[in-house]
Amino acid sequence: MRDEPGTRPVSLTCRSSSRHRDPRRERAPSTTGAPHDRRHPATASSRAAAKHTPADSAAGKNTIADGVVEKVAGIAARQVPGVHDLGNGAARAVGAIRNVIGQQDRGQGISVEVGEKQVAADIVVVAEYPVALQDLADRIRESVTDAISQVVGMDVTEVNVTVSDVHIPSDDKDDDDSKSRVQ
Numbered sequence: 001m002r003d004e005p006g007t008r009p010v011s012l013t014c015r016s017s018s019r020h021r022d023p024r025r026e027r028a029p030s031t032t033g034a035p036h037d038r039r040h041p042a043t044a045s046s047r048a049a050a051k052h053t054p055a056d057s058a059a060g061k062n063t064i065a066d067g068v069v070e071k072v073a074g075i076a077a078r079q080v081p082g083v084h085d086l087g088n089g090a091a092r093a094v095g096a097i098r099n100v101i102g103q104q105d106r107g108q109g110i111s112v113e114v115g116e117k118q119v120a121a122d123i124v125v126v127a128e129y130p131v132a133l134q135d136l137a138d139r140i141r142e143s144v145t146d147a148i149s150q151v152v153g154m155d156v157t158e159v160n161v162t163v164s165d166v167h168i169p170s171d172d173k174d175d176d177d178s179k180s181r182v183q
Helices: 044-049 066-078 089-100 133-152
Strands: 052-056 061-065 083-086 110-114 118-128 155-167
Touching: 061 066, 066 083, 066 110, 066 118, 066 133, 118 133, 133 155
Parallel strands: 118 155
Antiparallel strands: 052 061, 083 118, 110 118
16 A cells, blocks of 8 residues: 555554564563562462563662553543543443443553563554544653653653544534424
8 A cells, every 4th residue: 555645654563473573572571479578468379460570770679560551651641632532442331331330440542561671552542523633643652651751760662552533522412403203
């Protein structure tokens, strides 16, 4: 497919193929055998279930769970003007159920790959109409990169933004002008 004048090329990544893996984006090995803080005991199974990445420091090892990085990215993406919601249709449906029961998933629509010192993020958003989508994606990318760098303290190799839908505010309003067919 040729690029049309005035359009931007789009790159697609297949995540199911293991032969195209980038070794720089590999997950760090688990540190489930690492000693834990006695003030906050954790079971071996809960430590093993958590995906995380260690970082060396002078006095020991810092571990930041993938879910934490997802939440940081999600909060940063939601703060960008023009973002209506995060996630595709199924993720938003599950998120609506979570909101009803009082639990919010701040990592909804966010997928991260965390290495020892680097992070790559994939973000799925619903944009407000009539926001310029390319500009919105650029602002999301900048906001997420800044937040991960500042809060998590890791380098961001890439932030891929997918606009899965456009929210039209008039779709939320009830049509009072239409007459009921039944009386």
